[in-house]
Amino acid sequence: MTPLLAWQQADWQRLSQYRNQQRVPQAVLLVGRSGLGKQRLARQFAESLLCSSPQAESYLPCGGCKACQLLQAGFHPDFFQLSPEEPGKDITIDQMRGLIEVLTLKPQYSQYRVIVINPADQMNLRAQNAFLKCLEEPADRSVILMITEQPGRLPATIVSRCQQFALTVPGRAQVMAWLATETPQQDLDLPYSLAQGAPLKALAYCTGNTLPLRQECFKAWLELANHKKSPVQIAELWKALPEAQLLVWLLSWVSDIIKCYYGVSTQQLGNPDLQQSLQRLAQRLNLAGLFNHYQLLLASYVVVDSTVNKQLLFEEILINWQILNPISASPSLAAKQISH
Secondary structure, X not given: OOOOOHHHHHHHHHHHHHHXXXXXXXXXXXXXXXXXXXXXXXXXXXXXXXXXXXXXXXXXXXXXXXXXXXXXXXXXXXXXXXXXXXXXXXEOHHHHHHHHHHHOOOOOOOOOEEEEEOOHHHEOXXXXXXXXXXXXXXXXXXXXXXXXXXXXXXXHHHHOOOEEEXXXXXXXXXXXXXHHHHOOOOOOHHHHHHOOOOHHHHHHHHHOOHHHHHHHHHHHHHHXXXXXXXHHHHHHHHOOOOHHHHHHHHHHXXXXXXXXXOOOOHHXXXXXXXXXXXHHHHHHOOHHHHHHHHHHHHHHHHHOOOOOOHHHHHHHHHXXXXXXXXXXXXXXXXXXXXXX
């Protein structure tokens, strides 16, 4: 079965109260930033609802009953997941119609039928309208668990009909203690800072190639600022990379430049290892232009998971960034070694 993560105990106690009070909502909207374990928590709650012999008081699934065995095998008839058919695509009206057809039937095996929609904010308009009718006319003994990082992208008519559940952000000490048990890496401060305290993202920085990739992208970004590469050239290279992650990095770099402009301490930067280069940029760039560029990045982040042309999106961002940087900027900046 799906084990709870160390920092999810308080969230689980809140969810299990629904079972304890016999007031399980028809729809729960799980909200939280990336890296907190929303999918794992939703899966655990689904297993608890479908388990025929949940543990007393905690309501954790037993792991041994027929329902738990079917879930582990991936064949439970009362458990459904709805996600985009391809990364970056929408949840379509045809997918939603399939879900609605399922909801017209009674649960076959368990007390509940559970549907997990992830990410819920990627339903297209027609799918949203059809889903709203599901919420207005709830199916018998069905529980819908919706997962999102961006609840603002969902219409208020849907959000208002869900029980909103914001995941707890764990404290630094708890995250660092968990990371120390999961990875042999000694320097955990930088991954924690880059992940903004999200444990699973911090672990990904520790164990994958994310840190080297980030450094390569930052180097290209500096070279663009010094007119050593073209925006189209970099956009072509970046289109194969995770777009949302790239935008998060760009937002954090611009945010840190603005912070450097105001002379904040290293501890307040999201990218403390890049402070020297960011400080140089702060000394030469126009503050109003930086704020405008930041707004462009925010607008791009909102649409990056849609069907927008990703290469054109990044070309616009990178052209704007290069224009923001004066052509007379010191060419030695890009050649400076990035501190790590």
